[in-house]
Amino acid sequence: MSIIPVRRAATVGAVALIALGTAGAFASGPAYAKANASVTVVHGIPGQPVDVYVNGEKTVPGFQPGKVAGPLSLPAGQYDIALTKPGDAIGSALLTVNDAEVPADANISLVAHLDAGGKPALTPFVNDTAKLAAGKTRLIVRHAAAAPAVDIRAGGEPVFEGVTNGKEGKADLDAGTVSADVVLAGTDTRVLGPADLDLAEGAATIVYAVGSAEDETLDLVTQSITGLHSAPGGVPSGNGGQADRGLSLPWYGVGAAGILLALAGLTRLAVGRRR
Amino acid sequence: MVALGVSLVAVSGVVACQSQPAADFATPVAVAPSSAPAPVRVPVSDGSPPTTGADAPVRLSIPALRLDAKVAAVGIDERTGDFAVPPSVDRVGWYRFGPGFSAPAGSIVVAGHVDSAAEGKGAFFRLGSLEAGDVVTLTGPGGKDRAFEVTARERYRKTAIPLEKYFARDGEVRLTLITCGGPFDAATKHYRDNVVVTAVPRA
Known part of the structure; x- marks a missing residue:
């Protein structure tokens, strides 16, 4: 060619x-x-x-x-x-x-x-390089093939519909593996796939449909952009209270008793002196 | 009587002072990666879909704490957007989205419970007592060990902890251990602080 x-x-x-x-x-x-x-x-x-x-x-x-x-x-x-x-x-x-x-x-x-x-x-x-929330991934699918409008499906469900040459579909999803395929828009006629896409957390996976339907050279090319991750919202790792290293109640009691004793002693001393 | 009272006050005061947590210590870890200058020759990669390899640590041992805990690979609690620390307190959780066991760069994060209302003391109950130089060993897939040495122990209010730094995927490779600490609010069942221990590979 x-x-x-x-x-x-x-x-x-x-x-x-x-x-x-x-x-x-x-x-x-x-x-x-x-x-x-x-x-x-x-x-x-x-x-x-x-x-x-x-x-x-x-x-x-x-x-x-x-x-x-x-x-x-x-x-x-x-x-x-x-x-x-x-x-x-x-x-x-x-x-x-x-x-x-x-x-x-x-x-x-x-x-x-x-x-x-x-x-x-x-x-x-x-390319959309906005930060992703923790646990999320970005899937971008681009139609760059000599082929009619297509639907892109994940797990059998259309996620991007009626995508034409030069256009893209984009979504932020939970990270993980999806089985994706490409069908002629509005039909179940598969033109590409299914392919397992391992969508990494904190990354954008850009899948290009390329080639020619007529020449039967359709294929997928994939590009990844990493570094879009965010840290988790927090690390909640205890709800028992046993590790609170503050002063425990008995010791507060000892301190309070000490103060009372001292006060009582001083009072007696003062009263004794007055006599 | 005065003497007894004063001495009791003094004793309680001494106990109060001793119960304060030891001061934090830290050796700075370089976080910023050096950005490569524009290359003359451009790297060319295969346009096939990437795969995320399994690089999960399976055990964490800290001899100074007499701890040898199972490590679970965990992600995010969908409901809260928080780190999904394993509910079982004798397990700790490795953040599977970040650097893994054999990572050449970035922060390998393992978080565990300090305690729980249901199960009592957790694997990381005494994490805050680790000192500089204490050894932490991760066991990876296939039973391979990777030894680290504590370089920092810090405590932050949860509202102020620089999590981006601890979950960075670049910079020098380090192991970051996180649990809860500080004052406990019995009403909300939350600790105020996070305790963070940083360890670097042993030379």
């Missing part, structure tokens, strides 16, 4: 990146010191290894389909991204995106995939 450079797909990607950058700029608020953006590259085009160039520099050589590269820590700014056949000159790139805006502090996945019509595209997704 060969990939034809598709200028339109690339343009769409570039526009999306720029739109993303603009949104990021407005949302970022006061001028804090900006952290680098975290950028991960996901390869979801079957059958075609590529070299990934960032600003003309070969960054990920021999990048195989189904693999995930990164994260790259990139200062905010504009980037030229190009995908070539391994060893090819950057001038004969399969896909290029120029002046892609990478906003500060963002966590982005840049996904090389097929669009709904089966043409290669490079689509940026913004």
